[in-house]
Amino acid sequence: MTQLFTTMLIAVVPAVAQNKEPDPMIELHARCVDDAHCRFHEGVTLNIxxxxxxxxxxxxxxxxxxIRQRGPSVRVHDNHTQRTTSLRTTLAAAALREQLQVLAPGQSIRFSIPVKPQDISRFALRPVDVSLEFSINLTPGLSGEDADMVSSRLRVVGAVSSS
Known part of the structure; x- marks a missing residue:
């Protein structure tokens, strides 16, 4: 009887976990402001x-x-070499972690992130073909598996010169 109970318990646990209510659906979207195709021009800042x-x-x-003051974590991935580097993040006052604001269903906030040309050109091979991954920790102060993260990825390619 004990063996049967153990088997049944193991079979029931995954079903309970799958029926758990999903967490609120916070999404992160990224886009290039100046060029919908996200083309990299040498010496020009990408406005995201x-x-x-x-x-x-x-x-x-x-x-x-x-979140707005700190900005996202940004990783640059060179699609030629498969190397990845992380850009520096901005510091924000820790006291702001406790100042919660409500984001209603369907509501969003937008903010701009400049990616300096040297952050791409010193790292990527030519022609430029990189992916920028933006991540935001929705639960600052928590890390690893405890953190609630959202991310979005953009592909940036070198602009074709018109010479």
Whole structure:
């Protein structure tokens, strides 16, 4: 009897985990502001707009000012060599972590992130073909598996010169 009970318990646990209510649906979208095709021009800053959107059906409280001031973590991945590097993040006042604001269903906030040309050109082979991955920790102060992360990726390719 004990053996049968153990087998049944193991069979039931995954079913319970699968039926758990999903967490609120916070999405991160990224786009190049000046060029929809995200073409890299030597010496020109890429202006990226990030949109943090509540795609769920419930309001979500987030430290939006902290997220805006700190900005995302940015990783640059060279698609030629498969090498990846991380760009420096901005510091934000830790007290802002506690100042929560509500993001209603369907509501979003947008903010701009400049990616300097040297952040790409000193790292990527020519022609430039990199992926920029933007990540935001929605639960600052938590890390690893405890953190609630959202991310978005953009591909940036070298502009064809017209000479």
């Amino acid at each position: 707009e990030l949109e943090l959107r509540n795609g769920g059906s419930e309001p979500v409280s987030l430290p939006l000012e902290y």
